[in-house]
Amino acid sequence: MKLVTLFASLGVLLSGAAFAQAPEEEWAPPPVSSQPSLPTVAPEPEPVVQPEPAWAPQAPLQARPEVLARVRPAQQRNEVSTFGATPLGSGNRGQSVLLGFPLVDVRALFGVGERVDLGIGFDTYFFMMNQPKAVVRVNFVRTPAVSLGAQLEGGYAFFTQRATLESRGSRWLSGRRNVNINPSLVLSIQGPSPRAPRVFFSAHYLLTLDFEGYASSPLGGLPPAVIVGHNGGVMGGAELPLSSRTAFVFRFGLDVHGRDVDSIVMPTGGVGLVTSL
């Protein structure tokens, strides 16, 4: 429970940070180049003793506004998300690599509608479990600050070792089996700043179909041809924009495995990049 509390606290902090972060420095309008015209007759000014400035005044900017605009354009908001609920938008794309434990997650999504993304991906546990997968993400709620959506991942995993040969292996760690169907509910929160972190939380269910069941004891009979497994878990993390198209991502979570031949719970985590480059 401590671990769950820690993740929750971390998520709250990140959410607060997302809202509390002030907009990034505003670029002032370009200075006006012409000076105000002087009156033709000016009264004699009262002699005023000016104190010496504590710092020398800046010289006025000499560059033209259009040049300044080209050098430092207004920042665009980063909305390229592959792990949160923020949709890519129609015609947009996003890719990501997450180096994690127990799984490495590589995925590419494409916005087929304003609220629907499709994609493909690949999960692996040190190449001992390799799972090509398909991803569908649908957004239900979309505000500048909050997104809520559902995601479905599914794929077929190939294992390099027989189930009985693995001891604390990829099956035990990940809970995955031959077919893995993984629906999840995802919530994203992002502050108004173009570079505000996008915090996400998800709760997922993992349905597994195991075609490699084995007789577990002498003359104990054979298992069914397909063994169904039920797993669940929560995850939290954030996509931290580095630019309008690229973000650093980290993620932590906790899986709960339903089969007694797997670990009961398994912490998960990873770091990576999300980009639309």
Next chain:
Amino acid sequence: MNWFKRSMVVGAVAAAMAFSGCTPAGNSAAARASGSLALSNDDSTVYAVDTDNGVLAVINPKTKEARAVKVGEQPARVIVDANDTVFVSNRGSRSVSVIRAGDTVESARIPVGVEPTGMAITPDGKTLLVVSATSLDRVDLGTLTAIDIGTLEKKWDVEVGEEPRAVAVVAGNRALVSLYKQGELVEVDLASGKTISAKTGIYEAANATRLDSAGNNVGTVGISSFRPRAMNDLIVTDDGKRVFAPVVWAREDAIGRSPSRFGGYYAAGGPCNIGAVATAGIVTVDTGGSPQPQVDDLTSCFTTGTNSSSKNFPSSTLASASAGADAAIQGPTAGVLDPSGEWLMVLSRESKNLSFMPAWKRSGTNIDFETTGTSIRTVQKIEGAGADGIAVSADFLRAYVYSQFDHKLEIFESKGTGANAVIVPIDTIVVAQDVAGMTPAQIEGRKLFFDAKDTRMSSTQTTVACSTCHLEGREDGHVWNFPDGARQTPSLAGRKLLSTAPFHWSGEFGSIDEFNAHTIIERMGGSGLDNSAAAKLDAFIDTMPLPENPLRVAMANTDLEARGQAAFQKAECGTCHSGDALTNNTNADVGTLRTLGANPDNGVVERLGFNVPSLLGIGRTAPYLHDGSSLTLDARVTSGDSLHGKAAVLNAQEKVDLVAYLKSL
């Protein structure tokens, strides 16, 4: 959209990689029956061959009804094809009987080689493979015969080495054939019917520490070496990529007299002190590009190593985790895999039990319970004597075992699961009776001969039977380094043993009772037999038939036989090898005494030479001489010592004739 195309390509490549290289070997339905037992495809019928009675017993396990189908002499093994046609190898009839599903008589009998035993059916169901101990014209080479199941015609046969016994069809349209005495495997291309390789290197793998890169023995003091033999059966996974071969490891280096009185001096000295000088084991062979034996280095004390837990094959010794007397394992005869291919079951005749072990791992947690130090998870006692057939049901809830000497089928099931599972016998069906051709004394004597659990015969520390070395009453081709020197196991079968006193290579035992008492008590650690039991054992030994010999009939009354007899007389072989048993029962120095080397001959042989052995059946008992120093009869006759008869007076043709004659005896 180029990025999307690229993504799809990357995904496709990843998927292709996963499909092509990362898929575990499948193994959905492995061989479920072996030896003298087979099951119909729907498991409704159990087939058992009864060797003594020459019948195939067709058994309904539900009703316990059994009917007999007469087949050839000494039926040895049975196999069922996808159409429920039953094939029986008739070891005493040089044939295979064919019984169609539901028939009460055999529908055909296919002639094959001499003493056919092992059979296998190719995955396409079109070809039956039959192993014969010898070909029809040679005693020193057996054959593998391919028979078209549709026409029952022979397609081809190929010579595969000395005393082949079992066959398994493996991946790549190949077969592996076991050599019973040599403990090796011969690889055969089934498309061409040609031999691919004559050995796999099992011995080299088991003794790697003791051998240099050239295979020469460079062992140091205290390191023992072991030779596999008694390779009676081959158990193949359903994908044909792995084969298991039960064996009995025989110690090669010197055997001391201790711990006599503490189990006999056969008791210790197994691989890393697991078991006795003759220890049951299992050889795993992966059959990829070329057969690769996965065998522990038995000379490096594998069980104390750090890598045993990472090995994905069963331990190469069949040792039970339990120290109980019932758990000792000796004399493996047959084995099967469960239908999921994860459990290997080995039936052992001499120890009368059935051992279960994971087929793909040695230790670990995810086959539900864990032990250390051995692969064996469960050992189940069997009541019957002479067990040589095993089968498991398709649902892996039931096992059948057939015991030849008691003619009965035992049925086992499991109660509970995982670590709490207990296997229990649930039924016994007697399918035949003792034959009139054997006296009750001979029948009892046979049980003693093949029993490693009877404490009169062997101590619980030793757990060896007479048949552990005298395989099937014959010999094992092994040379033991006994305290009195190197001694080859002599064959006992058909040699009129009781009329050949004195006994032993040294002839130091004047009576069979003296010899038995020494061997049983001093060596095997048994408490000894009373007169009645000893008489039964002697009766059986004396009644064992001479092994079949294709030349015995083929050469009878031929010119070759006459020339061979003439050469036999000319070389004065008959001076010592005389009488019905071809021995004059005296000692003779034929120039083979070894006075030098690591284990020189000593004792009475230094004065008197060696007890003249019988030559009956000599064609199938290679190697030759007391220390096995002559690998073939040809070698002995052509380059024999001048003291050993007068072979030097023979010309080249006469030597050829003499060798042919000797092989026909």
